Amino acid sequence: MDKALKIREAAVQDIVTIRQIAEQTWPDTYGGIISEEQIRYMLEMMYSDLSLQQQLQNGHRFYLAESDNKAIGFASVSDEGGGIFKLNKLYVLPTTQKTGAGKALLQSAIRYAKDKGAVQLILQVNKQNGARQFYEKQGLKVLEEKVLELEHGFVMDDYIMGIHL
Numbered sequence: 001m002d003k004a005l006k007i008r009e010a011a012v013q014d015i016v017t018i019r020q021i022a023e024q025t026w027p028d029t030y031g032g033i034i035s036e037e038q039i040r041y042m043l044e045m046m047y048s049d050l051s052l053q054q055q056l057q058n059g060h061r062f063y064l065a066e067s068d069n070k071a072i073g074f075a076s077v078s079d080e081g082g083g084i085f086k087l088n089k090l091y092v093l094p095t096t097q098k099t100g101a102g103k104a105l106l107q108s109a110i111r112y113a114k115d116k117g118a119v120q121l122i123l124q125v126n127k128q129n130g131a132r133q134f135y136e137k138q139g140l141k142v143l144e145e146k147v148l149e150l151e152h153g154f155v156m157d158d159y160i161m162g163i164h165l
Helices: 012-030 036-047 049-057 101-115 131-137
Strands: 005-009 061-067 070-081 084-092 120-126 141-149 155-164
Touching (some): 084 101, 101 120
């Protein structure tokens, strides 16, 4: 892992940075999986200023990965109740993947969940997203398959993965 890599809790003033990272990672991550229209729709749905502010207000914990004082990735985790926490987002800039930033972000989310009494961390990953292998290397397992229908006829075809803490 890069010795200059730091993980810190994100705050409202980091919303622009989080959105910029999402806008840079989503086309690379999902460009061959979902349509450009669905990418734009989902970015607006999940990463608008209002959406990110609401997520923070609703208790989502965001983390930023920084290398040499430059943000290169982020993650968010939330308490879903009953000892279940959900990793909602984990994205690292394409140019800085495989540097340990994703693993460090995941570890921060797991540590937070454990500190809050979680017994399990879950996440959703698109069935065609190569990140599934990353999560499996970190000890997560596929628990179920789930198809979620969104507005405008868009669909999320995902695996629900999890790890017992």
